[in-house]
Amino acid sequence: MKHAKSYFLYSLISLFSFSLFAQQKNVEFTKENFKEQKAEWKKAVSDIKDGDKFYNEGPLKYKFAIEYYLSANKLNPNNALLNFKIGNCYIYGQNQAKSLHFFEKANQLDPNVSPMIHYMFGWSHHFNLHFDKAIQEYETFKKTLTPKKDQERIIDVNKKIKECGYGKELVKHPVRVFIDDLGEEINTKYPEYAPVISADESVLMLTSRRPNTVGGEIAEEDQQYYEDIYISRKVNGKWSAAANMGKPVNTERHDATIALSPDGQKLYIYNDDNGDGNIYECDQKGDVWSKPDRMNKHVNSPSHESSACLSPDGKTIYLITDRTDLNGLGGHDVYVSHQNKKGKWMDPVNLGPIINTEYDEESGYMHPDGKTFYFASKGHTSMGGFDIFRTSVENGKWATPENIGYPLNTPGDDLDFVLSASGKHGYYSSFNEHGFGEKDIYIVTFLGPEKPVMLNTEDNLIASLAQPVKQIIIEPKVAVTTAKTTILKGVISDALSQKPLEAEIDLIDNTKNEVLATFMSNAKSGKYLVSLPSGKNYGIAVRKTDYLFHSENFDLPADAAYQEVVKDIHLKNIAVGSKIVLRNIFFDFDKFTLRPESTAELERLIKLLMDVPSMRIELSGHTDSKGSAVYNQKLSENRAKAVVEYLVQHGIDGKRLEYKGFGMDQPMADNKTDEGRQLNRRTEFKILSK
Secondary structure, three states: OHHHHHHHHHHHHHHHHHHHHHHOOOOOOOHHHHHHHHHHHHHHHHHHHHHHHHHOOOHHHHHHHHHHHHHHHHHOOOOHHHHHHHHHHHHOOOOHHHHHHHHHHHHHHOOOOOOOHHHHHHHHHHHOOOHHHHHHHHHHHHOOOOOOOOHHHHHHHHHHHHHHHHHHHHHHOOOOEEEEEOOOOOOOOOOEEEEEEOOOOOEEEEEEOOOOOOOOOEOOOOOOEOOEEEEEEEEOOEEOOOEEOOOOOOOOOOOEEEEEOOOOOEEEEEEOOOOOOEEEEEEEEOOEEOOOEEOOOOOOOOOOEEEEEEOOOOOEEEEEEOOOOOOOOOOOEEEEEEEOOOOOEOOOEEOOOOOOOOOOEEEEEEOOOOOEEEEEEOOOOOOOOOEEEEEEEEOOEEOOOEEOOOOOOOOOOOOOOEEOOOOOEEEEEEOOOOOOOOOEEEEEEEOOOOOOEEEOOOOOOOOOOOOOOOOOEEEOOOOOOOOOEEEEEEEEEEOOOOOEOOOEEEEEEOOOOEEEEEEEOOOOOOEEEEEEEOOEEEEEEEEOOOEOOEEEEEEEOOOOOOEEEEOOEEEOEOOOOOEEEOOOOOEOOOOOOEOHHHHHHHHHHHHHHHHOOOOEEEEEEEOOOOOOHHHHHHHHHHHHHHHHHHHHHOOOOHHHEEEEEOOOOOOOOOOOOHHHHHHHOEEEEEEEEO
């Protein structure tokens, strides 16, 4: 019995080995091999010929070849060359992970099917996060190369081996996030990508290639509809259906999103004019968008400008171009250009080797905090293709870029990442075989102490490349460092009629008495939004002809955490009896000496008095309830008098000015709180006559 059992086991092993060998036999598409399937064979041969027409045109047409190849593969899944071509179609498309099965089969059937088989097999393992196997295949491929003849290929393979090393470390320590598809209101079966958002996440714009493109035409180069820009707004916490922005923003050619100002009222787009690629800008006036205007020659050039983004104050632009006349380090680099005093852009300057590499950099995004910069790069510590990196700038010095981690980054191309002002949500595009289409827009939620981590890569993460984790893993809570910026937003309106107003908003650095930027509220809705990076004392001045200006003060220490302040501003007509609080008049503690930070506010008051030369005003000082009534009355009177004296010294007739001290007698708020007492300590003026 023992020998019989051994013989039986040996027979099974032999049968299995024979069966495996039979499966690995390369079967050519010849008539002899398919005598009993003549009709099916003819169709398969025809499918391969049709597929080859697209395949031979290069990777852009591979997605059209694959449907023919897969049809032929159903009849004969054991042809090495066909499996190799299918693998190529997948790896140069969206679903790169699927290439593994076909390269593996091709290699089994014929290890000599192509000189590139081990490279492609390794690349496919790379996409599937099988880093050790990928390295093994890359090393095998390197042995087929010669240093003199294949130097560029050797450099490429060595880079991919390094990428695998970075990938192993990144996958060991995944970023704790939820990644969710934005759903059918935003995504379709067509490609959606390049999302841009307003700082408060109330506006989302994106690029899509849908049939309702303005021109309704298909691009010859890849047989897809031309790119158009779409817009969605968040209403009651939900995104509205993304709508084509129409003309004049969209044209009959390619139009793509690249950046949006924090207030959502200035859009930067990419247009491929004559194959060179240029940056355009357009403005929102009320609910109408202007025709895109090509930016000047210091931004655009005969080279390829692929992307750009602005600092929160709009005075610095970060430009990505492959210009060869500006000391580039390789491919597309990140450059910076500043506006001069006339508002014109200066010649861009390369950001240097800390940011730029010998490989391409792409899709830059400056966060509303004015310091944190995100960009995509094929260099640095990329785990493959483009990865998204984060860096920051302090006093003109850039920090070493940091990979933002897996699963946000994968061995594929990861670009076009933007982050909300709060730092809690990111948006980017990615392919997922369970998504709506070729590419979808996803929202990234960075997990913090408000919710425990429930990391389930099968349900919550874009992890089609990773092995699904069936169980839910509960991990300890960790703090998320929110962005150090304040968003000030609201509506500017007429104080009496409540009609929304278009007004100018000056953002002032009170310490330097410098206007940092000027914004406009929306002409139709009166809405405004200003981003205030932490670390400054800001003055906000709202101005409109025939109205008294309105001022606010924000002192934001460098360590101030993110906050969103809603402040509706009601402007008052220049009328007798109208009052305005001068929020940016400052005195030393318990004194009546004007501080230098008051200069900008005082200059605005001087301008108002010069613009209306017949106006007479009363300056009044007010205090909180701390201290005696007599002392406070005297202090407040001296402070009002100090303002009057400043105005007289700067050319205003003293006969037009009166001053009074009201001490603690006219509080604006409850003196029981610090906030209330701060509001009560103020200087204001009232129009006596005009």
